[in-house]
Amino acid sequence: MSQALKVGDVVEVLNAEEILATLDEKGELDSLPFMPEMLRFCGQRLTVHKVANKLCDTITGTGLRRMEDAVHLSAARCDGSAHGGCQTACVLYWKTSWLKRVDGPPTPEPARSERPLLPILEVNTRREPGPEGEERFRCQATELLRAAPERLPFRDLGQYVTDIRVGNAGVGSTLRTLFFGLFNRYQRLSRKFPRWLRIKGGLAWGFVQPGPHTGPAPTGTTDLQPGELVRIKSKDEIVATLTTKGFNRGLGFEEDMARSCGRTARVTGRVERCIDEKTGQMLEMKNPCIVLDGIICDGVYKSNCPRAFIPFWREIWLERINEPR
Structure with a gap:
């Protein structure tokens, strides 16, 4: 049916x-x-x-x-x-x-x-x-x-018509995600061009640079607990904690996450266990990650993907702040 x-x-x-x-x-x-x-x-x-x-x-x-x-x-x-x-x-x-x-209305529980x-x-x-x-x-x-075995190319315009028709995205946000997609494709091509033809070194929109660390990335444990209020540090502060491959102890910091830099949010949980989608194995985290209320991937940089991932944050990327009066 x-x-x-x-x-x-x-x-x-x-x-x-x-x-x-x-x-x-x-x-x-x-x-x-x-x-x-x-x-x-x-x-x-x-x-x-x-x-x-x-x-x-x-x-x-x-x-x-x-x-x-x-x-x-x-x-x-x-x-x-x-x-x-x-x-x-x-x-x-x-x-x-x-x-x-x-x-009728949805049921509450x-x-x-x-x-x-x-x-x-x-x-x-x-x-x-x-x-x-x-x-x-x-x-x-x-x-x-x-x-979902069929690949869906960026150039398939029907997907964006569907996004608007079913209410996944408005016209403005769809045009915006198309711009980001076209820009990022130019950036990938520009890496083969002379440097003067590249925009910010050929980085994807969001412009997250690799970090400076060739060895282990720095750690920071503040024992954040659910309900606490935090500020997400600036992009530059977070990049300073990454390796040259863009990771902090195996966790990547992506362009979608950079859009949330500077925001305040409440901690909803500490993540210690997650399934590896590739192998099905349970991964046990030596250093728990933090998830934040209302902070999700909204697909802006990914062709309006509706999957709505909840990003994982290292504690060193967050700053505990006092409750507002």
Whole structure:
């Protein structure tokens, strides 16, 4: 049952038995897993936050991929409860066949999980063990290249028409993201040109330079806790903590994150565990990362990608500030 949904539509998530009827033996529909973490939303009315018509390939780095018949719902992120406590908080993908459009307001709280589906779904949250017997997981994020196998080139103008039509982005923001895309393509080409033809050394828009450190990057631990108020340091201050490859102890600082420099936000959590999308292994962080309330990737530099990642921040990139009176 495919239906054309738009941003702002109110939908009701089907019950567990109805969703089970759409899944294959792997617990998937069109290669997209339905995960145990999604059960708590069954029977609830939620609002379409974005139409998931495309996504960034964060596994192989091939750019955008086309997704069919899927949406993201407001306040519906994975809590990792069936995947070893993963704290990435990925936005969930909902096939339109798992939803029905309804009239009326959304319901405020998720329902309790419906147990009959759990045994089937829990089996499918694991892959075969790794080479050394390590536990490996399987989730929507690890399977996205199977669920969205078709590459979506930047020059495919139909994707931007769809963005505007379904409400993912307005005309102004779409023109802006097209400008950034064209500019970045020129920048990549300009690296083959004489230096005087390059703009800021051929860097992508956002102009995040590599850092100065050839050895280990500096650390900074301030024991930030949920609820505390912080200021994101300036781009120059953060770049000063990066290696020449642009990382701080394995964590990159990207152009999307630089857009938030100078903002204040509350700490929502300390991230210590996350699943590696490429391997399915659980990564244990020696130095926890910080996630901030309201700070997400809005896809401005990535062709309006609606995936809405929550960036991870090093504590050395943040400054604790006093509560305003």
